[in-house]
Amino acid sequence: MSLSYRVAYVFLRNLYSYKRFVLPTFLVSLVEPLFYLVTFGVGMGAYMGAFGGRSYLDFLVPGVLASAAMMAASFECLYGTFVKIVHEKVYDSLVATPVSADEAVAGDIAWGSFRGLISGTLMMIVALFMGVAPAAVWRALVLVVFMVFIGVLFGSLAMIITSISPSFDFFSYYTELVITPMLFFSGVFFPLDNFPGWMKVLAEFLPLTHAVRISRAVYTGQPQPGVGWGLLGLVVLAVVVFAVSVRMMRKRLIK
């Protein structure tokens, strides 16, 4: 793999282009989590009573935080990158410069991760206003680092889909058949305790399950079982998925 400081140049290019979209994307990033927190957290939460001694909103916020970072990074590396390859031809001009195809892809994954971080952070700010704060300030900082990590993981996963996608339509297989179901099977909105055994096992194979569990442990300060192994598994997965995505994108870009 040919990676260097030039990854930052690709990130910078995205930052320049982002200037024009900052406001609309901030609005979207704010409205989406607000929607979840208000409908599920406040609306449904009123019927749920105490959740292990705390309000439903306390349970919900860390899960939505992880999934918001996942969503934003995924969409950026699906649609954002695809437009840059096929429609805008940004990659064509990039690979003719000293920036390598690998760096272009890594730069876009870094960018996707940054977009995940923005979404997650905005969401955390909304949660603060709703009275759900991380258990300590340092925990908020750990969450920031963790959101960057989630972004790299899911951005790279999305990049693999982009590398084989013939058109926009292809992405809906991934978003509808993988991302959306994962949202409901990973303990974002409710605990997995009441699932039948096989579904619990299945959920353990979903990366988002572990991401949510870690986010919840860090946010609330309440220890969760299996967090250490979960984190290790995610790190290994992220390394593998990143390497594969760069390789597959290189195949698409260099002919």
Place this chain on the structure above:
Amino acid sequence: MAVLVRASGLTKKYGDLTAVDGISFEIEEGECFGFLGPNGAGKTTTVRMIHCVSPVTAGTLTVGGLPSGIDNRALKMSTGVIPQEINLDNDLTVEENLIVFARFFDIRRREAKTRLAELLRFVELEAKAGAKISELSTGMKRRLLIARALLNRPRLIVADEPTTGLDPQARHLIWQRLRQLKAQGATLVLTTQYMEEAQQLCDRIVVMHQGRILREGKPGRLVEELIGREVVEVRLPPEDDPRVLAHLAGTPCTHERVGDTIYFYCQDGHALMRKLLELDLPNTLNRPATLEDVFLKLTGRSLHE
């Protein structure tokens, strides 16, 4: 003169398709070298290998003594590419396009600003620095591509059909600029389908067809060798051929019928024209031979699609 680009047995395959079929050529430092050929001849594929964005399947290709390869940053650092497809960054303004692109070559913002002011003047776009790409005409976009290709002060400039889709004014401006760059010492590699462009710019050309090089030489020399000095075109129904050709027997010209026209290729068209006048044919044209005649003779007159 020193050789800058050297190719030997250069081959490029995409699966079963052989796009470039074992070609050899040398491009000298400071010259303008043109690749001519119909669509699908392998011109673009060849120059993409020269500027290191497409891996070589077989054979050798060196630029400045270094083997060309997609990870050869040193070569990319000193090469400027004017692509066939307009791939400017539509999300950015004219100025931002250049600043961001300069960064890819490790050129810092301040230095980039000085260079881009100079380059925008060079391509006559200084009034458009703050414009969005969508506000530019095709000619302006192509000029901006030239400015962008020059940011890193390249020693080798690769221009892949740089004037496609332009009006004559825009085309002539681009020719002016490319000649200026050559005069400043850059080596120019050009692909084109416009014979006039090749004649205007190139010191040497190769005519490519189906992945192979058919001929190589100076444009003027090729015309003389393969066609002669003059061409006489006579538009006339095929059934008149025997009568006309019998009358013209003895004139030192070769001829060829294509569709509704007979072409006579001559060193000197005077004798032929005198005899033709005697026949009083309505549709006769005597003109200098051009590179276009060479091109059509070498690559055939049928469509290549």
